[in-house]
Amino acid sequence: MESMIFEELQNAVIEGDSEKSVSLAKNALEAGIPPLDVITNGLAKGVKTVGDLFSEGQVFLVELILAGDAMKAGMSVLLPVIKESKAEMISAGKVMIGTVQGDIHSIGKDIVGTLLEADGFEVLNVGEDVQSETFMEKVKEHKPDVLGLSSLLTVTMPAQKDVIEKLKASGLRGDVKVIVGGAPTTQEWADEIGADGWAGDAVSAVSLVKQLIKG
């Protein structure tokens, strides 16, 4: 049953069918499947398939865009349920999260943000294609405990480093822990640019933030 719904969800994303993605996500919830499993085993696998086909030149940009839209459509059903499921009254800490300059990929970052919220963190999602200077201003203004920088393109990874350098230059680096993530990033990259941590998925991102705030 579960595996059939996951496969159907993958196909809905591969076909770029947002309506189907929404109705299948609802069906999955009704069937009692945990929303994060629906994202991980259904939607995200579909979008990964399309990404692979795109890099092999087997599908075009339009299919990539439609797949992204279908993933987001399904997530619009699932993320609110995750958020509501655990909402706590006392904030466990403040996390600012955004995608770096030149990069408009939002999906992974939004999942990380929602999972953190579900775990009781106050999350400020500052969006995509965020300039390093804007991160500086927002860090000064909101004073988050942790700043999460997402990058999905190898060409935008250097912008993560740029934010860290700018935080250092403006004397703010000591006030905020910086974590990085996104498919092309690695722990080695995080170490190289002087980030405080790296996580490869949203569940590990939550553990990482907890660890950093405790420490």
Ligand code: B12
């Ligand atoms: C969907 C998608 C798009 C959509 C994005 C829609 C949206 N609103 O986000 C659209 C169509 C807009 C798009 C555009 C482009 N894309 Co694109 N895209 C993808 C795709 C298929 C899926 C990305 C995704 O959402 N994955 C699902 C989520 C759940 O995974 P995730 O993002 O990795 O996030 C998880 C972890 O990484 C981690 N995480 C993420 N962020 C953070 C942050 C922190 C702080 C932490 C701790 C953890 C963390 O937790 C998340 C949850 O588990 C990938 C393929 C892939 N395999 O990644 C290509 C991919 C990233 N895109 C690619 C490319 C080339 C492009 C374009 C340049 C295409 C073009 N020619 O125009 C443009 C760039 C636009 C821009 N300037 O940003 C390449 C990048 C190649 C490279 N190495 O640089 C990829 C890898 C496809 C490929 N195989 O060629 N894309």
